[in-house]
Amino acid sequence: MEERYDPQKVELKWQKYWAERNIFKTEQDSSKKKFYCLEMFPYPSGKIHMGHVRNYAIGDVIARYKRMRGFNVIHPMGWDAFGMPAENAAIKEGIHPAKWTYENIAYMKKQLDRMGLSYDWDREVTTCSPDYYKWNQWFFLKMYEKGLAYRKSSFVNWCPSCMTVLANEQVIDSGCWRCDTAVIKKELEQWFFRITHYAEDLLNACDELKGWPEKVVLMQKNWIGKSEGLEADFKVAEMDARIRIFTTRADTLFGATFVCLAPTHPLSEKLAADKEALKKVKERYGKEDEKIGLFTGRYAVNPANDEKIPIYIANFVLMEYGTGAIMSVPAHDQRDFEFAKKYELPIKIVIMPENSELQTSNFELNAAFEDEGILVDSSSYSRLRSDVARIEIAKHIEKKGLGKRVINYKLRDWGISRQRYWGTPIPIIYCEKCGVVPVPEQELPVILPEDVKFTGTGSSPLADSEKFVNTSCPKCNGKARRETDTMDTFVDSSWYFIAYCFDNGKIDFNSQLSTLNSQLGYWMPVDQYIGGVEHAVLHLLYSRFFTRVIKDLGIINPSEPFTNLLTQGMVCKETLKCPEHGWLLPEDVKDEKCVKCGKAVERGRVEKMSKSKKNVIDPDHLINKYGADTSRLFSLFAAPPERDLEWSDQGVEGAHRFLNRIWGIVYKNRNALCVTRNELKNKNSLRITDYASCLPRKTHQTIKRVTNDIEREYHFNTAIAALMELVNDLSSFDPKTQDDWKAFRFSAETLLLLLSPFSPHISEELWESMGNKKSILEQKWPSWDENIAKEEEIELVIQINGKVKAKIMIPAGLSDDEVRKKALNEPKTQEIIGKKALKKVFIVKGKLVNIVI
């Protein structure tokens, strides 16, 4: 055994050992309980970053821990390999996206292996490989057959920088989720997945997601955005036309004083006399600044009271939600109120607060009253409570055949067409005679051609590829053209967790149709999913949708893919800023000054690591300097997983020092350790000196604490703190007798077992150096004995009137009476109580006595 701990040497040795024995390969074994541990697969951007290190360290601890607990653990990894950066690299640097992607994958795979992650690489998936994306196409065809994939023309979100369409979920603060560029609306023919078909189920099942963070469930619910209301027809006066509006406040129907149409509403063009003015309203559509409108010159008839009210076209009315038209009740809706004030439209109060005088005349509004209340001036519905009236009025409208009660969702169908090259070709052919024809299943995959030109001018390389585009119709064999749009890359990641379940990465859903519940049935669903919260709606919602589609195809049983979800916090670091040179690297700062200009450097906020802010740590450097074990240990120790982690170079040193200390302890005692057998496992009573008996107790306490901390929402930071305490005891332990040595060996072995999920390489090495033959991976997780763990003596805190006055040592397990007696007899207690009468004595077993006087 070496005197010095050399992480590079140790880690490479054990990585080789694991790889050579293919020790992480997983096989279906129905006799064992499975555990599916999954981390979000990375986009192969070139190198892993600290966010990956943290994510994958967390996942690896869980996988290794569960394995030691006897589960048949599946722990796969793969590559989210289609996407824009590859194509941009092709345009900028002339490297083919495939080459760029596969080279990145090769490098990043090495990096992951260097971290010592326990992946079964035989299950690796790469989404840009035809073997994988073939199944994107297959799912597309199945969905097309069932009407779940369809084509329509609509106004879509267009990112001018990425030169492609974005789904609603991919627009963040009216910008592109990838590059922040302001998104514009563009009318295009697009393919959609009918996710709204599952809206109700996706929403209801939210309540079953007990293992998900509440925050994420809430975001999903809000995104689906269910609202119940009434659709009602307002006839257009002197015209054969109706305007269908949607409202959640049917109780305010009598207060409607005008109607507003979305600028893109089909009737807007017809009704608007002034086309120029309409154009202006259209330009300001959906902009969150000022409300503007245009009077059409036409009137609508309120179905409740046959009043004629003006029809406006307003920029704030969205075509995408409800019916694209609203009734405006300025007294009870703030937006309508503002609009009415601006265009001097009447404001009619129909709801009054409860307990107020029901006199509208002396009630001046300076804002809309949006709360529930009592109806007034609403014919026979007056004096009803608004929640009751809402239903009654809706029923009435329904009965008259002027509308119906409906449920609306904010969720829109998922637009999946992308006008880019590096993605899955949509398996559709357009025939001059037959129209839209799906590619026959047996002709899949439609291969993405590699010999295309990357011009960067915005037209898709696929559309320019004659060889790809020109084809023959599968139906009539006539001249036809291929669809040249590719699929959104979120399609790829919506089912990859199911792909891993096929042995050796051989994906075949066809065979699954006849043999439900074999591999997929055994492994699905994912027991623990770990990733960033940034996918709270995007990827997680799409995956829930896909899982339902696949379930409905009869391929799997569960409709929810992820039983437990852990959203880890961000990795953050202090930022440094020079007033002249902007963000600075740590090495650009000397004595709080910028090395370029000498100006005082501002120590900025602790922010998420990002290249642009120059506050990143390169995992390669870190691992070269300290090794994977230290890197993993620090990122697990510095904060609980769900919270943001603040990077600290000194903290990393501390983690490294801890591992060094363990190495030192084993090294120092190596000879004695090797000749001592660990016999404490079976025997509780050895002749250990009093001094030494503390160690087995501490060890059992540590097993208990580490196990409970891991089980209690993976609180690795406190688990590691417990290990540090054990090491502190171990390093001051000085064995005297033969049995002392046995206690020492037991503790040291237990320490390594408990440490192994966190820092596996050093654990293996020291485990071996103590004379153990089998890998630590094949060991069972230790269990504790409550009898050994419990203290013989406890410290009793004596409080008087709730304040700590004394602490005494007493034997554990005394009765309340005895504890009371001891506390009252304590001199300090006597002194304070004096002649005062006792009011009451509270006893907390094993901890504390509170004497009230």
Next chain:
RNA sequence: GCGGGUGUGGCGAAAUGGUAUACGCGUCAGGUUUAGGACCUGAUGAGAGAAAUCUCGUGCGGGUUCAAAUCCCGCCAUCCGCACCA
């Protein structure tokens, strides 16, 4: 505006009704070393005191309780998500 999280030593954090600050970092002192580094030992919430001790202390203000970082009510700060959704 609505919803959610967070707020505890010099710093990362621990404690989910019962000793506030475990564990780590930093700092200080001592040891070791030719020196530096590394390592080892000890101290380390604030204030007062020679000391024993005492007082204060978990963002702020109230409340419940024998007992509150923890439960309740009302604020403040900060971060995140959603946002003209009718």
